[in-house]
Amino acid sequence: MRKILLVLAMIAAAWGVAYPKDIDRKWWKEAVVYQLYPRSFKDSNGDGVGDLRGIIQKLDYIKSLGVDVVWLNPIYESPNDDNGYDVSDYRAIMKDFGTMRDFDELVKGLHARRIKLVMDIVVNHSSDEHEWFKQARSSRTSPYRDYYYWWPAEKGTPPARWSLFDPKHDAWMYDAPTDSYYLHIFSRKQPDLNWSNPKLRQEVYSIMRFWADKGADGFRLDAFQFVAKDPKFPPLAEGLEPSLMGYSMGAGIHDYLKEMNREVFSKYDVMSVAEGAGRNFQDAHDLVDADRQELNMAYAFEGVDVARYGGYKLSTMKEVFSRWDREFADRGWLSIFLANHDKARMVSLWGNDKPEFRAYSSKLLSTFILTMRGTPYYYNGDELGMTNAGFGRIEDFRDKPLLYIYEYEKNSGGDLGKFLERAKFEARDNARTPFQWTAGAQAGFTTGNPWIKIAPNYREINAAKEEKDPNSPLNYFRRLTRLRRDNLVLVYGKYKLLDPPNEAVYAYTRELDGKKMLVLLNFSDQPATAATGVDFAKAKIALGNYAAPSKDGKLRPYEAVVYDLQK
Ligand code: GLC
Secondary structure, eight states: OHHHHHHHHHHHHHTTOOOOOSOOOOHHHHOOEEEEOGGGTOOSSSSSSOOHHHHHHTHHHHHHTTOSEEEEOOOEEOOOSSTTSSOSEEEEEOGGGOOHHHHHHHHHHHHHTTOEEEEEEOOSBOOTTSHHHHHHHHOTTOTTGGGBOEEEGGGOSOOOOBOSSOTTOBOEEEEGGGTEEEEOSSOTTSOBBOTTOHHHHHHHHHHHHHHHHTTOOEEEETTGGGOOOOTTOOOOOTTOOSSGGGGSSOTTHHHHHHHHHHHTGGGTTOEEEEEOOOSSHHHHHHHHOGGGOSOSEEEOHHHHTTSOTTOOOHHHHHHHHHHHHHHTSSSOOBEEOSOOTTSOOHHHHHSOOSHHHHHHHHHHHHHHHHHSSSEEEEETTGGGTOOOOOOOSGGGOOOHHHHHHHHHHHHTTOOHHHHHHHHHHHOGGGGOSOOOOOSSGGGGTOSSOOSSOOOGGGGTSOHHHHHTOTTSHHHHHHHHHHHHHHOHHHHHSEEEEESTTOSSEEEEEEEETTEEEEEEEEOSSSOBOOOOOOOGGGEEEEEESSSSOOSSSOBOTTOEEEEEEOO
């Protein structure tokens, strides 16, 4: 046996493969996660809404990307006040999306292609149309009453709580049948579930086991940092900015996660990730460090929130991502992402979506995500360089929470022109327009009327066209996933930022067991270089987003190059 190992090691050494020592290898650290927004991916039956059979039709496409995990946004029964983030039956498939049989077939198809499935678990709140809530609101003595938070009206108005999606930003809603208020930190149709009730928690674990038994390989816990609340609702600290952070990471949250870990995660080989990483590094470590027995990873918002309306400074982006990397270099694990269904399109927000720079800058951003430490979460359509839709009229938007806030602005005398200007740039509907498959009718997404308008540039930007171009964002993304798979240094290697104040180029190295790679990303529309101290004569190009990548570190606009640094 030892002889065989020795021979293997010799062969590996001859091929230049370094076997890492002392790293805690896990499949969920090495995986690339592809986030798929079912409503907008592919419609199979012409009703204008994407569905599970549509995804099944595209399984070979998904496989061709080289991703390892698909995270599906919620597919459960829902009245769609928040596109599925308001669940009315956690064990049923939304009719728009298909049937349980379709789901089973989808899981089979993914697993046959060795792709894992992560389900979105939305349990900070349910829909107000969930049976639990219907029961709970019917009487103060209902057995389901304590599944939610109530404030009896005879006690006066409840202590102020801020809601993200309410037209009055008020998280309490008066409910006449029982003369009480219920809490909803998202929309009025998303009443908060009461996690201090052990019965509710057991219901949730049983739902999670139901999906794990059906083949789910992981869970993304939606809005989880808000689940633990003090049911006495003490007044919030004086002077607190109106925001949800005033009651995030409440006491009890870690006990709930440890319990969930015992009741669900420990029983399956599943990955777990929470939306939100708390208020500070300590919170984040407490959520994800291996010895805590809570979650595998969390996604922190500080990085993704750097890009805003009005632009951002590259040095800020570097500072934030480098700080988070440093903090998790030895303990814990994070995810890396620049986009999701709650953000505008990556290339419009972080890059440059003008026709001459769009493809280069989108490939540059993909290079960043796939060469950083942390598990990459990559949002569907970004592999094509899909852009913001450019909606300028309120009628074009479909996101109800956005419409609620528009109502708030309108009622409070806000500047609606400005609101729309911002929404055009940063509204999340930008990332929810249909996937652009072809240059044909409705971008090949549906044969019917799409539920939301298709971005007008689909004739230029679509998968069919990009398939034929070896240097398209699509084919480049495939090369990137391969590069990461073939180079463990890109997963586990030490990250070092070079030339931090450089406002044009983001430069860093990754290093592991004698293997070193250099990543140069020119985030500007001008030629640029970075002070790296690297001898480029010894550097080998591993990948670049221009057909002939720069050999000497002199970068063209939005050029991205990954070099293998020879020792
Ligand atoms: C999460 C989801 C978002 C949703 C909200 C309420 O932030 O990502 O889409 O609106 O939770 O469920």
